Amino acid sequence: MSIRQLELEVMRYDPEQDQEPHFQSYTVPCEEDWAILDAINYVKENLDTTLAYRWSCHMMVCGSCGMMINGEPSLTCKTFVRDLPDKVRVEPLANFPIERDLVVVLDDVMEKLERAKPYIIRKEPPPEDQEYTQSRSALHKFKQYTMCVNCMCCYSACPQYALDSSFIGPAVLTLAHRYNLDSRDQGKSDRLDILADHDGVWECSFVGACSEVCPKSVDPAAAIQQMKVDGAIEWWKQKLPGGKS
Amino acid sequence: MSRQPYVRPISKTTWYMRNGRYKRYMLREVTCLLVGFYSLLAIFGLAALAAGTPERWDAFLASQQNGLMVAVHAIALVYFLVYMTFDWFKLAPKAMPVQLGEKKLPAQVIVIGHYLAWVVVSLVIFWLAGVI
Numbered sequence: 001m002s003i004r005q006l007e008l009e010v011m012r013y014d015p016e017q018d019q020e021p022h023f024q025s026y027t028v029p030c031e032e033d034w035a036i037l038d039a040i041n042y043v044k045e046n047l048d049t050t051l052a053y054r055w056s057c058h059m060m061v062c063g064s065c066g067m068m069i070n071g072e073p074s075l076t077c078k079t080f081v082r083d084l085p086d087k088v089r090v091e092p093l094a095n096f097p098i099e100r101d102l103v104v105v106l107d108d109v110m111e112k113l114e115r116a117k118p119y120i121i122r123k124e125p126p127p128e129d130q131e132y133t134q135s136r137s138a139l140h141k142f143k144q145y146t147m148c149v150n151c152m153c154c155y156s157a158c159p160q161y162a163l164d165s166s167f168i169g170p171a172v173l174t175l176a177h178r179y180n181l182d183s184r185d186q187g188k189s190d191r192l193d194i195l196a197d198h199d200g201v202w203e204c205s206f207v208g209a210c211s212e213v214c215p216k217s218v219d220p221a222a223a224i225q226q227m228k229v230d231g232a233i234e235w236w237k238q239k240l241p242g243g244k245s
Numbered sequence: 246m247s248r249q250p251y252v253r254p255i256s257k258t259t260w261y262m263r264n265g266r267y268k269r270y271m272l273r274e275v276t277c278l279l280v281g282f283y284s285l286l287a288i289f290g291l292a293a294l295a296a297g298t299p300e301r302w303d304a305f306l307a308s309q310q311n312g313l314m315v316a317v318h319a320i321a322l323v324y325f326l327v328y329m330t331f332d333w334f335k336l337a338p339k340a341m342p343v344q345l346g347e348k349k350l351p352a353q354v355i356v357i358g359h360y361l362a363w364v365v366v367s368l369v370i371f372w373l374a375g376v377i
Contacts, residue, residue, distance in 0.1 A: 015247065015251070021251060071263070071264065095255075097251060098251040098252075098253070099250055136347050140348075141344060159260055159270075162255050163260065205274070206336065207270045208266075208336065209266050209270075211339075219339065221339060226340060226341075226342070
């Protein structure tokens with residue numbers, strides 16, 4: 001198997017010593033089938049043990065290895081060295097504070113995730129001695145939105161979130177939409193506040209970058225636009241004579 | 246170990262220069278200036294009409310028929326087509342997906358539907374305007 005020398009420029013930041021991040025270059029002998037994550041692992045194991053970064057599964061499931069690769073948010077386990085030039089720049093996900101090196105602080109999204117109530121809410125008691133049934137077509141209404149691995153690449157691509165981090169953002173709104181579309185759920189009204197609020201769906205101006213970078217083709221931009229349509233219909237229903245208030 | 250997260254600065258005025266995707270978005274959003282221009286034009290047109298004298302209305306029409314204004318309208322039309330119509334019609338299936346059983350209606354069908362509706366609406370407007 002052929003070896004290719006890759007110049008890996010990695011953003012480094014040590015909160016105890018650095019005032020601001022800087023880049024450090026490593027020359028990595030990459031094998032043909034390596035992903036960028038393999039190259040970073042090589043650095044950690046052979047060149048510089050102090051490098052901090054997150055990863056776990058190496059197969060697009062855990063969503064923890066999202067980073068900026070040549071300026072594009074992407075899962076490093078999904079981005080192959082063979083598809084990139086000889087010089088690759090790796091930075092921590094944009095729009096998040098840097099904890100250390102390639103590790104970002106995700107507290108803001110975690111807090112937002114809680115606000116979206118991403119679980120099935122029932123107003124009526126569950127059916128006795130019976131599981132909730134769901135037809136295949138009802139499942140297909142939201143299945144695509146269950147594929148999100150919370151890698152947060154969409155937040156890094158979103159200029160709206162970059163400019164105003166109070167925006168709830170693509171992945172969390174998509175997850176809320178996923179539960180709103182679920183035929184077993186009755187919690188749509190509970191999720192209405194944070195979604196219809198000034199920091200909810202209407203803050204999105206449909207740049208569409210979230211969907212373009214999503215490594216799981218979840219298409220958060222679509223979910224958000226559908227929520228806008230839903231919101232507008234609900235609003236008109238309330239305004240029409242005899243509408244519910 | 247002390248925590249001291251570093252927040253990377255972002256320019257409030259030039260952020261969209263970061264990549265082609267953002268630039269295209271800004272080119273789309275700039276159409277709001279054209280919308281503003283046409284809103285003003287409609288107000289001037291209505292004012293000319295409301296004046297009640299044929300001279301005012303004719304003067305308004307004449308002001309739109311010189312070479313410069315025709316060029317402005319032609320450029321605006323192309324700009325709207327490229328950055329609004331094409332873009333929004335392409336994005337329509339995202340906002341309004343149609344599910345038939347377990348399958349989704351192909352996005353192309355929804356896009357073509359929009360173009361057909363556009364043609365029909367345009368023909369109706371031309372007919373109302375007495376052009377056809």
